[in-house]
Each structure stands twice: as structure tokens, then as C-alpha cells.
Amino acid sequence: MSRDMIEQKNSIILTEDLTKVYGMDASEVRALVGVSLRIAENEFVAVMGPSGSGKSTLMNILGCLDRPTSGSYYLAGEDVSGLNKTQLAVIRNRQIGFVFQSYNLLANTSALENVMLPLLYTRDDGFSDSRQKELALGALDAVGLSDRVDHKPQELSGGQMQRVAIARALVNDPVLLLADEPTGNLDTKSGQEIMELLRKLHSEGSTIVMVTHDDEIAAFAQRIIRFRDGRIETDHQNGAFNPVNSKMEIFDEN
């Protein structure tokens, strides 16, 4: 898929000159310095970079957990850089699905209830109880956990917990799936399975942005963006990307 083709598609993410500054004056830390980025629908992007490079800050802003100090951010065509906390909560609820390194499931709560959590906060009365359950069961089925619906997180393996987290991220049918080191806490085999799942979701039309520091994991992505000192260092297509073949290939830096 060529760059021209991508740019012809609708942008899911469009940032212009995004900056984020923490602290004031002398202790000021510039986490992001003028990041302009465009990610199109159905792209699978890996964001890489050393710690402190600004990739986490970018993810927080892309995920509407944080607001940029300056610059603009359009999510699916909507300017979200000036929204208040409540409006951002609505965007997170409707447009974004998060997958975290540490799963972030509610303890003592069944897989089904964990997956239903975003639906609970859907405004305008959302879905009926039976429809919520239906959607959640559908999402669990999509991640291959139909047989673990009533299990609590402590009764599941790491890979299974991350699948529940992915089901939760998908349940509201978001325009953007954000994954922050999704395999960071998993063994190689479970990590592979999670990446296969993300690849499958991508092939079904999902737009995925994933932070990783692992080249092997990044190799699953279509496009790789490297950050350094709050700026985009490199941004290029992954030549090794293979949407069909599940065999892993090492990404070539060049």
C-alpha cells in the first residue's frame, strides 16, 4: 500500500504542530515539540522510541486522556484539542479503545462485566441491558474468549486478560484502537497471539496505533514512527509488513 493511497483515505488522526510542556519556567519539560502527524483509516502504526522520547505523551493526547499545550488534534475530523474533561470522556467512550500493558481490568469482576464497562458510561441512555450483554458477548467471541465469560481476572492467564482488555476496547466499536505496550507483560507465545489478534482486527478494518519498544512486535505494523526528544525522528512504511502471512519477520531499520 503506497503512501499516496493512504493519504487519499479519510484521516482518523490529524495533528498539527502538537506540543506538550510540563512544569513551568526553569523546571519546564518539553515532552512534545511540534508534532504533525496524519494517520489514515485502517492503518496499523507502531510508535517506537526510547523512554522520555514523548511517545507516551503522544499516546495520552491521542487517547484524549490529556490535552496538548498547543497545536491541534482532529480525531475522525473533529477538533478535540479544546474539549473539557467531560467532553473528552465522551470521546474516549465513543471513539477510542484502549489496550494497556498491565491490562487494567477491574478485579473481582467477571470478564463479561469488564467488557461491558464502557457501555455503562455511554450517554443518552446508551443501550438496553440485554443489548449491552449481547455486544459484550460478541466482543468476547471476537477475541476467542466465549468460554471465559464468567471468569474473573485472577482466574485468567495474562494472555487471556489482555484479550478481555481488547474485547473491552472493541465493545463500543471505536474509530481508533490505542495499544500501549500490549505485549509488555506477556511471554513470547502469548505476545504472538495478541499480535495475531491485533493483525486480524486490522485486517477487518480497525485503525490501530501501538506503542512498543520491541522491534519484533513493531514488525507486525504497517508503518513505524520513531520518536526522539519529543519529535518524530523517522516515519516510514514497514517493508516487512505482511497482512496475510502470520509468520513473523524482523523489521529492517533501513
Added chain:
Amino acid sequence: MRINKVIQISWKGLLKNKMRSLLTMLGVIIGVAAVIVMIAISAGTEATIEEQISTLGTNLIFVSANFSRGGFGRGPDPGGSTGLVYDDADAIADQVEGVTGVVVEMPGVEPVKSDGVVIEDVSLLGTTPDFPSVRDMQVSTGRYFNEAELERKQKVVALGASLAEELFGDQPPVGQTITVGSTKLTVIGVFSEKGLVGGADYDMRLYMPITVVFQKFTPSFFARVRGDRVNLIYVELDSSIPMEDIILQIELLLARRHEVSLDEPDFVITTQQDIIQTQEATTEAFRNLLAWVAAVSLIVGGIGIMNIMLVSVTERTREIGIRQSVGASPNDIRMQFLMEALLLSLAGGLIGVVAGVGGAYLFGELGGMRTVVVPASILIAFSSAALVGIFFGYYPANKAAQLDPIEALRHE
């Protein structure tokens, strides 16, 4: 978020820490229960007082001496009031229109002996023959003394029910002789049980002609120039004549007899209305005290709730972050924790109501105290508990709502 979902989430949150939730509620439980029990006791006391007053009869007034008049070095009579005398009562009976009965009382305390039984410090009351009817006392066996016996200073006595039993047990007391102080008196009657009236046990008393009391049981210095001193004059009024008119007549009569001005009388006339008002003032003071006790215990309970909610918010920071990341707004989070505080206080209130009503019942049954559970007290206690929950729950809930999602997710 729909309210039933909020309640559901909050309820689950509380159930995860059952023991802690229960302990947190304890302050509210005690506060609410205390309010209900104490109001029940106060209402019971009030009801008892009202019943006693109604047994006295509402058309009764009391005339007593005002010893506070005068004082040091005052006027021609530095000793203050000479008090009321027996002749005052006679004068009221004879000269005041609308008086249907007059009874005088002169109390004393003497040891009493019967055949083999000695009781120290028995209250005795010298009265007049109208006493049983004016004070609504029933003679169960025998009779009360009459006008002739009063004038002849007959040494006869009627006994309160308990006293008769202590002195004579199963033996019939009428016709027996008892020794009061050093005077022998013949028992002519026994009263039915009357109980406590204004703190005095009417069943442990002796009742005898006041003339006998003047002669045998009053220290001589009490007998003043104007006659035999009495403690209290009961005047029964004709209810068809305005009470104020009769009282004014009595005041004029006594002022003339005592040679005092009406502005500075040496006597006090008390009506049932006055007594009720005094009782009401006392009850109100008691109620105010209760209100403070209740307020303090509810505030303490509220602080307990606030404390635990703050701990809970800190402990569950991660959970809050997760909820925020999937789309919970600050208001959703605030509502969740506010609802937890409200549920805590309402559950505490509910348990407190049950404990309070049960406690009031136990006080009544085992403590021998009369208690009346006032429905309004349940409502007030319960709604105060709810208010406490909202008031003290707001700060922690707001703190939770203001958490930064990124910080919250990072929290271990």
C-alpha cells in the same frame, strides 16, 4: 449514567469491604438509634407527666407561700413571709365565690412503728376531709376522717397502699394502732395505689387530720402569730366561672389578710397551666440537649464516613483511572462515590432506626422506663443520616472526580 446503574456499582463497591462498611456505618447507627431512643424516653416522660396532671384535675389551683419575698433588712418584717396559715384556707373557702373545695397540706417526716415493724422517715401529710376527692384518691378499705374528727383533733390515720402492706402485710390494717413519732394513731382507712405524683410516692405516706399535725408534729416556732402554718392550700374551682376572676378574689383576700400589696405578694398562686408550662420548658430544654447530642453523634458518624471514603478513593485510584479511560466523566465518578457515601449513611440510618426502636422497647420493658417511639423522630433521624452522607461524602467524591486519568492509571 442511569441512576440504577450508579446504585448497583456503588453497592458492589461497599460489599467488597463488608466489615469496613459496617464499622463505618457504626457512627451513624449509634447516632440515629440514640436520637430515637432518647426522643422515645422524653416522649414517655412527657406522657406520664400529662397523665399525672390530668389525674390532679384541671380545675385545681395551688396557693403556696412566697418565701423569696423580702430578704435581708427589708421593711417592717425582716423575716420575710409569715407563710400561709390554716385560717387563710378557711377564709378562702368561706369568702371566695366559685370555690368548691379547699384542702390544706402540712407535711412532716416521722418514724412509724406497728406491731413489730419499724420504718424510719415516713412522709406524713396533714390534710382536711376533702383531700381524697380534690386529689382524686380512692379509699380502698375503711374510710377517711371527717370534719368532726378534724375539729376534735382525733388521732386517726389513713395509709398509702404500699405503707399499709409494709406495716401489716396480709393483716387487715383498719382498726390497728401505729405509733408515729411518739404519738399513737388508729388506722381508719387504706388508699388504693396512686403511684408517683411530682416525684412523691403517694403510696408510702400517712394521711391524718391537719389539726393533729399542728398539735403533734410541727415544731412550735413554726406556729406564728397569725395561726397554724400550712404548706400548701389546694383550691378546687367551679369550672363555670372564669378562673382569672376566682384567682383575683383569692389574691385580694390574701393580700388583705397578710397586709401586703398585690405587687409584692408573699404568696404564689399556681395553676395547672403554670405547671404544664414549667414541664414543657423542662422538656424543651431536655429536647434541645438531645438535639445537640444527636447532632454531634451524626457529625462524628459523618466524619467517619468521610474518612473511610477518602481511604477508599486513594485505594481505588487505579479503578477510577480505568473507569475514566473507558469514558467515565468526572460527574460519573463523583456520583459513584457520593452514592457510596449515601448508601453507607442510609444503611446506617436504617439499622439505626431498627436498633433505636428495639432499644426504646427494651428500655420500656427492662429498664422500667416509659418510652413512646415518635414516628417523626424516625423520619428526622433517617433524613439527617442521608444529609450527613451527602455532606461528608461530597468532598471525597469530588476528590475522586478531579483525579487526572493518567495519574490514576499509573497509581499502584
